Amino acid sequence: MTELEINKIKQEICDIGKRIYDRGMVASNDGNISVKIGENEFLCTPTGVSKGFMTPEYICRVDGDGNVLEANPGFKPSSEIKMHMRVYRERPDVNSVVHAHPMYATAFAIAGIPLTQPIMPEAIIFLGEVPIAKYGTPSTDEIPDAVSPYLQSYDAVLLENHGALAFSDSLLNAYHKMESVEFYAQLLFLARQLGGPKELSQDKVERLYDIRRQFGVKGKHPAVK
Numbered sequence: 001m002t003e004l005e006i007n008k009i010k011q012e013i014c015d016i017g018k019r020i021y022d023r024g025m026v027a028s029n030d031g032n033i034s035v036k037i038g039e040n041e042f043l044c045t046p047t048g049v050s051k052g053f054m055t056p057e058y059i060c061r062v063d064g065d066g067n068v069l070e071a072n073p074g075f076k077p078s079s080e081i082k083m084h085m086r087v088y089r090e091r092p093d094v095n096s097v098v099h100a101h102p103m104y105a106t107a108f109a110i111a112g113i114p115l116t117q118p119i120m121p122e123a124i125i126f127l128g129e130v131p132i133a134k135y136g137t138p139s140t141d142e143i144p145d146a147v148s149p150y151l152q153s154y155d156a157v158l159l160e161n162h163g164a165l166a167f168s169d170s171l172l173n174a175y176h177k178m179e180s181v182e183f184y185a186q187l188l189f190l191a192r193q194l195g196g197p198k199e200l201s202q203d204k205v206e207r208l209y210d211i212r213r214q215f216g217v218k219g220k221h222p223a224v225k
């Protein structure tokens with residue numbers, strides 16, 4: 001990848017960071033984003049900055065162990081880089097990882113309720129279900145270890161008492177997964193206030209799984225092995 005191409009991705013990370021911040025999917029300096037740019041090379045957001053106000057000079061470059069390859073003075077890679085690297089290691093199809101604390105998805109993660117109710121076609125086709133990885137202390141191996149069991153069947157997981165993690169073949173698609181998780185969580189929350197969602201029947205769910213298989217949608221899904 002040329003430096004020009006790498007700079008373009010740095011700008012994209014800033015643009016997606018702003019979108020995440022502007023949509024209220026993170027508060028303050030929360031959240032982090034990474035993109036794979038080579039076999040053992042990744043770009044990531046720095047620790048402790050607002051994702052809404054980044055410029056390309058903020059973005060760090062690391063290897064697969066999280067060692068710094070490039071970082072401007074005053075910037076260090078995200079404290080959650082191990083979580084991102086575990087996803088890349090165990091999912092060779094993934095080129096980008098997004099971590100955020102969207103309000104509704106995080107509320108479900110805090111209440112310990114996974115997003116499993118079949119309530120709308122898009123969530124069933126594109127996410128299937130969103131499980132909860134058990135609580136781990138941020139920045140330690142506990143979160144990567146907790147997320148690992150779900151990586152082969154899902155493209156998004158809730159992090160217990162913490163937030164959400166989404167990953168895909170591109171930065172935009174990883175971001176879109178995060179948006180879909182939050183939209184699903186918000187709908188489920190609101191439907192519960194309205195007396196509880198009317199769940200789709202198993203045969204309707206099966207037809208949606210068929211559609212996913214026919215579309216050949218990329219990524220992992222609990223119903224498509």
Ligand code: 13P
Nearest residue numbers: 030031032047048078079
């Ligand atoms: P960093 O600023 O180190 O990326 O951490 C933010 C965060 O949300 C931790 O969960």
